[in-house]
Amino acid sequence: MTKNNSKVQALYDHCNNTLTSSPSPSPQASQSICSLLDTLGPADVGLKEELSDDDLEHGNFGLNQLNRAERQAQPITYLDVYKCDSSTMCIFCLPTAAVIPLHDHPGMTVFSKVLYGSIHVKAYDWVEPAQIQETKGPSSFPVRLAKLSADKVLTAPCETTVLYPKSGGNLHCFTAVTPCAVLDILSPPYKEEPGRKFSYYHDYPYSTFSAGNRAFIRNGKEEDYAWLAAIETPDDLNICDGKYAGPAIEL
16 A cells, blocks of 8 residues: 655654654754644645634734633644654644643653644743742742743744753743644653643742842843742633544554
8 A cells, every 4th residue: 555645644754763752852853843844734734724804803912802701612622643652743723812821841842833823822941950939828839930931923834843841941821812723743742650741830920929039030031030830720721622634644
């Protein structure tokens, strides 16, 4: 049987040959994967671009116009493209104003390609060595210092972004500015075991727990730093599974 020559098959083959269980691929490997991802469009993975005048009226940050109930009523769709020991490929389809909360990728490299639409990305990296404080009050909890890595809107077509275990914005939050879709390749995949299970976080302005104290700031402005606290899965996170409708991948 002749092997299919779709772009997504070529991407899988390349990732399968390039990515290993090591969390950090070589710069050459990362660049080669990005080059292939940069050629992908929604049609290559069985998607149609979803845009409407009503959606576009929200603009970049008219997102607060949609209340919590409205966000819950519009689920994020998760499409599983493939899974193997060294990597996972998946697609998130987000309606306008949908949010994937701030979360981490422990010991992982993640390639993200916006297939259509516009999405706001806010990302952090941990400050090293770790700076941890215990908040004061009856319900005290630990917070850890992180530095802002990205706070921008990505609009397709745009270049693939890459986050690494300790750089590139390993902790990030996505907010859909318009209906959009993001394809992710995660290497190695998440696992339900210590060190590979992800956590959600809430970010607090630096001044919340360090008012007037710049001792933790090595470079940059106070606004470039935040204290992050691990939280449970947000109640208003609404993700449903969909079926991948693109070209079949021969594993």
